[in-house]
Amino acid sequence: MIFDMNDAIYREKELAIFDGIIDLIKKGSNVYSITVSEIAKSANVGKGTIYDYFDTKEETISKAILYNIDNEIEDAKDRIALKDDFKGRYYEMLDIVAENLKNKFCTINMLLSVGGFHEFYEYLVNQRHDISQYIYKIEQEIDKLLEIGFEEGVIGIGGNIYYQRMAIKGSISAFISYINMEEYWQGIDIDTAMDLSYKLAIKALN
Amino acid sequence: MIFDMNDAIYREKELAIFDGIIDLIKKGSNVYSITVSEIAKSANVGKGTIYDYFDTKEETISKAILYNIDNEIEDAKDRIALKDDFKGRYYEMLDIVAENLKNKFCTINMLLSVGGFHEFYEYLVNQRHDISQYIYKIEQEIDKLLEIGFEEGVIGIGGNIYYQRMAIKGSISAFISYINMEEYWQGIDIDTAMDLSYKLAIKALN
Amino acid sequence: MIFDMNDAIYREKELAIFDGIIDLIKKGSNVYSITVSEIAKSANVGKGTIYDYFDTKEETISKAILYNIDNEIEDAKDRIALKDDFKGRYYEMLDIVAENLKNKFCTINMLLSVGGFHEFYEYLVNQRHDISQYIYKIEQEIDKLLEIGFEEGVIGIGGNIYYQRMAIKGSISAFISYINMEEYWQGIDIDTAMDLSYKLAIKALN
Amino acid sequence: MIFDMNDAIYREKELAIFDGIIDLIKKGSNVYSITVSEIAKSANVGKGTIYDYFDTKEETISKAILYNIDNEIEDAKDRIALKDDFKGRYYEMLDIVAENLKNKFCTINMLLSVGGFHEFYEYLVNQRHDISQYIYKIEQEIDKLLEIGFEEGVIGIGGNIYYQRMAIKGSISAFISYINMEEYWQGIDIDTAMDLSYKLAIKALN
DNA sequence: TATGAATGAGACTTCATTCAT
DNA sequence: TATGAATGAAGTCTCATTCAT
Numbered sequence: 001m002i003f004d005m006n007d008a009i010y011r012e013k014e015l016a017i018f019d020g021i022i023d024l025i026k027k028g029s030n031v032y033s034i035t036v037s038e039i040a041k042s043a044n045v046g047k048g049t050i051y052d053y054f055d056t057k058e059e060t061i062s063k064a065i066l067y068n069i070d071n072e073i074e075d076a077k078d079r080i081a082l083k084d085d086f087k088g089r090y091y092e093m094l095d096i097v098a099e100n101l102k103n104k105f106c107t108i109n110m111l112l113s114v115g116g117f118h119e120f121y122e123y124l125v126n127q128r129h130d131i132s133q134y135i136y137k138i139e140q141e142i143d144k145l146l147e148i149g150f151e152e153g154v155i156g157i158g159g160n161i162y163y164q165r166m167a168i169k170g171s172i173s174a175f176i177s178y179i180n181m182e183e184y185w186q187g188i189d190i191d192t193a194m195d196l197s198y199k200l201a202i203k204a205l206n
Numbered sequence: 207m208i209f210d211m212n213d214a215i216y217r218e219k220e221l222a223i224f225d226g227i228i229d230l231i232k233k234g235s236n237v238y239s240i241t242v243s244e245i246a247k248s249a250n251v252g253k254g255t256i257y258d259y260f261d262t263k264e265e266t267i268s269k270a271i272l273y274n275i276d277n278e279i280e281d282a283k284d285r286i287a288l289k290d291d292f293k294g295r296y297y298e299m300l301d302i303v304a305e306n307l308k309n310k311f312c313t314i315n316m317l318l319s320v321g322g323f324h325e326f327y328e329y330l331v332n333q334r335h336d337i338s339q340y341i342y343k344i345e346q347e348i349d350k351l352l353e354i355g356f357e358e359g360v361i362g363i364g365g366n367i368y369y370q371r372m373a374i375k376g377s378i379s380a381f382i383s384y385i386n387m388e389e390y391w392q393g394i395d396i397d398t399a400m401d402l403s404y405k406l407a408i409k410a411l412n
Numbered sequence: 413m414i415f416d417m418n419d420a421i422y423r424e425k426e427l428a429i430f431d432g433i434i435d436l437i438k439k440g441s442n443v444y445s446i447t448v449s450e451i452a453k454s455a456n457v458g459k460g461t462i463y464d465y466f467d468t469k470e471e472t473i474s475k476a477i478l479y480n481i482d483n484e485i486e487d488a489k490d491r492i493a494l495k496d497d498f499k500g501r502y503y504e505m506l507d508i509v510a511e512n513l514k515n516k517f518c519t520i521n522m523l524l525s526v527g528g529f530h531e532f533y534e535y536l537v538n539q540r541h542d543i544s545q546y547i548y549k550i551e552q553e554i555d556k557l558l559e560i561g562f563e564e565g566v567i568g569i570g571g572n573i574y575y576q577r578m579a580i581k582g583s584i585s586a587f588i589s590y591i592n593m594e595e596y597w598q599g600i601d602i603d604t605a606m607d608l609s610y611k612l613a614i615k616a617l618n
Numbered sequence: 619m620i621f622d623m624n625d626a627i628y629r630e631k632e633l634a635i636f637d638g639i640i641d642l643i644k645k646g647s648n649v650y651s652i653t654v655s656e657i658a659k660s661a662n663v664g665k666g667t668i669y670d671y672f673d674t675k676e677e678t679i680s681k682a683i684l685y686n687i688d689n690e691i692e693d694a695k696d697r698i699a700l701k702d703d704f705k706g707r708y709y710e711m712l713d714i715v716a717e718n719l720k721n722k723f724c725t726i727n728m729l730l731s732v733g734g735f736h737e738f739y740e741y742l743v744n745q746r747h748d749i750s751q752y753i754y755k756i757e758q759e760i761d762k763l764l765e766i767g768f769e770e771g772v773i774g775i776g777g778n779i780y781y782q783r784m785a786i787k788g789s790i791s792a793f794i795s796y797i798n799m800e801e802y803w804q805g806i807d808i809d810t811a812m813d814l815s816y817k818l819a820i821k822a823l824n
Numbered sequence: 825t826a827t828g829a830a831t832g833a834g835a836c837t838t839c840a841t842t843c844a845t
Numbered sequence: 846t847a848t849g850a851a852t853g854a855a856g857t858c859t860c861a862t863t864c865a866t
Contacts, residue, residue, distance in 0.1 A: 030238070030328055032236070032238035032239070033238070033328075132390060135387060135390055139390075159405070162391065162394050162398075162399075162402060163402045163405065163406070166380040166381075166383070166384065166399075166402050166403065166406060167380070167406055169379070169380050169383045170376035170377050170379050170380030170383075170403075170406055171376050172376075173375070173376050173379030173380065173382075174372040174373070174375050174376030174379065175372075176379075177372070177375050177376075177379065178372065181341060184338060184341055184345075185368065187368075188368050193368075193372075196368060196369045196372050197372065197376075199365075199369065200369070200372060200373055200376055200410050203409055203410050203412075204406050204409045204410045206409075
């Protein structure tokens with residue numbers, strides 16, 4: 001049985017293994033502490049089977065993470081595409097980011113903004129896997145968002161594209177920083193935080 | 207021999223061990239992959255000595271990280287205090303952030319904005335160590351910065367304190383996102399990125 | 413491959429590990445000083461294999477000892493059963509005791525008489541393993557011996573059962589004390605010692 | 619400060635170390651699990667001090683045990699000497715044996731009868747320490763006891779000396795076997811057990 | 825003389841990887 | 846193809862012993 005997903009082709013067992021790993025991580029396992037036995041059990045395959053499809057544990061986990069990032073980004077793109085105005089899309093992005101962070105497996109967010117690559121799973125960095133494709137996709141979403149904003153006239157056309165991208169990313173990051181330490185922001189709920197983030201973007205882009 | 211540093215008291219060997227660990231991390235070691243043997247060698251002490259001062263490897267590394275965060279924050283505060291205008295302080299913050307990220311050990315940045323707590327060294331989370339003190343110190347620096355901005359009249363007094371803090375954090379985060387993927391921002395150098403980040407902050411706060 | 417021995421079921425490797433341990437002990441290793449590496453080598457298995465079958469070294473060694481006691485007792489019972497008169501059986505017991513002591517692994521004797529439980533492998537005591545089954549089996553052999561003695565008329569029926577058991581155990585212990593310090597009993601050989609032990613039993617029981 | 623005790627000369631610290639070790643053992647520590655740190659603490663001396671008086675941990679513990687055996691035997695001799703008839707002496711021996719076993723540190727008993735040398739502290743065996751002096755002392759006590767028995771006419775003069783010694787040792791061993799598994803001898807108390815042991819000795823020697 | 829901080833060999837145990845079935 | 850029993854390298858941690866004070 002062959003599956004075609006996100007431009008890549010995976011075999012049945014391969015996907016089972018990926019899902020097993022993602023499950024473990026979503027349940028709170030630390031990427032660095034996962035064992036092959038755990039993966040085999042979570043994926044319902046034998047330990048040996050994993051080595052039929054991958055060369056090392058590191059490769060297995062890394063590819064699972066990349067697979068998941070890919071899926072997350074495609075899902076995110078689909079969800080964003082359903083909104084057709086600037087504000088709707090921006091809030092959808094915040095929603096997505098918030099959900100991912102709550103799930104404790106923030107691959108998208110890692111890419112979206114800060115610090116991500118330095119804490120990323122070593123193997124990926126060492127293998128110099130080309131993560132730029134993901135960044136490119138996200139950048140494209142931001143550019144699409146900006147374009148809609150211009151068309152609607154909700155944001156101005158001043159400043160260059162680099163400034164505009166920074167403005168969007170910065171605004172989203174400000175929201176992320178709220179999410180990450182919600183308990184320290186007494187007196188502000190998540191909706192207000194979203195509103196503030198949106199206000200930030202609007203002011204920065206006008 | 208006893209040393210007093212940042213309100214805490216450490217013994218000579220304890221500091222040697224901390225420094226050994228920080229060195230390893232700054233040289234690129236992953237926090238989760240460091241071994242006790244590596245620490246002993248890096249700190250120039252015997253393996254057993256580490257266990258004279260700490261109970262487990264996890265405790266040792268965690269305390270070294272906390273020690274380093276503490277030092278980084280204090281150093282940062284000192285450097286920022288040397289500048290006395292809003293713009294000078296803001297750029298100093300960006301400098302500090304940039305240097306930390308280049309050093310591959312971005313403890314301050316972990317706290318400053320995104321994702322930090324979810325990938326933080328497990329032991330710290332399990333021990334429920336009170337990290338709020340660090341956040342509080344950073345928050346205070348941001349508030350001090352805002353105050354100077356108001357006095358200088360370079361930023362307006364509109365918006366509540368939460369919005370203002372988000373504006374500063376978001377602007378800094380936008381710069382961080384530039385640093386993290388410099389190679390993808392062709393045609394923009396670090397100084398320009400700083401200028402854009404500053405422009406972002408000013409626009410958001412006026 | 414599965415083996416059934418003495419009412420318990422063991423797997424091939426498990427038995428190899430038991431045999432490896434018993435071998436070490438019989439060659440003079442002290443129970444408290446045996447290392448896992450030694451066991452692995454002696455059993456011709458990998459170190460890791462031991463932990464596939466047992467949780468700790470203590471558990472492993474303890475179960476090996478119990479396994480051996482069980483075997484020794486069953487073997488002893490079989491040998492004794494081949495003799496059908498009182499004297500034959502008594503001398504067979506002395507033979508068994510002597511052989512075990514020469515083998516330096518005197519599990520039966522540990523139970524038979526003195527001191528055994530206070531120096532027994534700690535884990536067994538902590539686990540409160542039911543050693544009473546072994547004692548019961550030995551007690552039964554002694555009772556069977558006494559019965560034959562009565563039937564033959566070689567011993568009298570005076571005294572209660574407690575006294576009679578003590579008489580047998582004491583006589584055997586006296587022989588053990590000879591074995592243990594043969595070098596101090598100049599001028600007496602093992603056969604004479606057996607005769608004296610037998611005489612002791614007979615006199616005590618008439 | 620110099621002390622003279624039992625023909626040997628010990629220095630103050632040496633005795634403190636011995637006492638520390640004996641204390642540990644009497645409190646239930648396994649001879650094979652005692653650490654030098656524990657000894658130092660129990661003896662109220664520094665770890666280094668132990669190595670000023672002894673070369674290795676094994677030597678230290680072994681000598682402490684020998685020292686204790688010596689003391690126990692001398693104490694036993696003194697106690698036995700206070701009784702002047704056969705029966706009194708025999709029961710005193712049983713008392714001593716019972717007390718030692720209850721104390722979990724049955725050095726005398728180890729020597730008295732069974733199995734002792736095979737479970738004895740390895741170092742002693744390896745160093746081929748001359749334990750015969752202890753055996754000789756015990757043998758002498760037994761001979762003294764027999765002599766008194768003859769004089770009193772409570773035991774006959776039949777049988778050679780080897781048989782007579784075996785009779786005494788066997789009778790005592792039978793009592794030890796009772797002590798060691800008191801819980802399995804329901805319906806018999808310690809006084810009755812002593813009486814049975816005595817009866818055993820008398821019958822064997824008449 | 826007496827101490828205990830420091831050391832590192834070596835113990836137990838885990839787990840990535842192999843390979844016979 | 847798929848498995849999991851088996852392995853042993855390498856990890857964490859303990860503790861006998863040393864030595865500067």
